[in-house]
Amino acid sequence: MSGDRFWERPVETLNREQWEALCDGCGKCCLHKLEDDATGDVYHTNVACRLLDLKTGLCSDYKHRRAYVPDCLRLTPKLARELPWLPDTCAYRLRADGEPLPEWHYLISGDRATVHAVGQSVIGKAVSETVAGPLEEHIVPADHFDGEDLFDA
Numbered sequence: 069m070s071g072d073r074f075w076e077r078p079v080e081t082l083n084r085e086q087w088e089a090l091c092d093g094c095g096k097c098c099l100h101k102l103e104d105d106a107t108g109d110v111y112h113t114n115v116a117c118r119l120l121d122l123k124t125g126l127c128s129d130y131k132h133r134r135a136y137v138p139d140c141l142r143l144t145p146k147l148a149r150e151l152p153w154l155p156d157t158c159a160y161r162l163r164a165d166g167e168p169l170p171e172w173h174y175l176i177s178g179d180r181a182t183v184h185a186v187g188q189s190v191i192g193k194a195v196s197e198t199v200a201g202p203l204e205e206h207i208v209p210a211d212h213f214d215g216e217d218l219f220d221a
Contacts, residue, residue: 074086074089075089075090075159075163075169075175076168078166079145079148079160079163079164080145087145087160089175090159090160090163090169090175091159091160092159092169092172092173092174092183092188092189093124093125093126093174093180093183093189094125094155094157094158094183094188094189094190094213095116095120095122095125095126095189095190095191095194096155096157096158096189096190096213097143097154097155097158098116098117098119098120098127098190099112099113099114099115099116099117099190099194099213100113100115100116100117100197100203100206101113101153102203102204102207110152110153111207112153112207112208112209112210112212113200113203113206113207113208114190114193114194114195114206114208114212114213115194115195115196115197115200115203115206116190116194116195116196116197117137117140117197118136118137118196118197118198119133119136119137119140120190120194120196122190122191122194122195122196123191124191125183125184125189125190125191143160145160145164146164148160148161148163148164149161149164149165153210155210155213155214156214157170157188157214159173170188172185172186172188187213187214188213188214189213190213193212193213194213
């Protein structure tokens with residue numbers, strides 16, 4: 069990857085490697101959501117996709133994830149602007165909207181662990197879908213993962 073501050077450029081100018089590098093490893097997008105068919109309301113849960121490594125906040129098989137989780141999305145700038153359930157802290161959403169990355173983002177702080185240290189990740193706050201049980205029992209507020217010590221999984 070080039071040494072420039074690529075993340076400050078418009079997302080349409082980024083190559084795939086640069087776009088993928090925007091991910092801060094928070095894991096929030098890998099949490100299950102429930103949608104009310106009648107109202108369209110989206111409910112967030114603390115239940116993580118089975119591929120999310122709950123120690124690192126990263127997908128355990130990112131390259132092949134769609135083979136195991138067919139409805140896993142490949143985020144694009146267009147989707148990042150349109151998906152209402154992406155967290156406000158999502159680097160993809162922020163940059164797609166022309167906003168700067170937060171100070172805790174690893175591209176700014178220089179440390180991938182900062183996202184966890186400031187409580188902006190699901191580490192220690194989520195459970196795997198393999199042990200969670202019914203998703204309805206795990207509904208949390210949308211901003212539940214935005215800060216330290218909000219939830220003990």
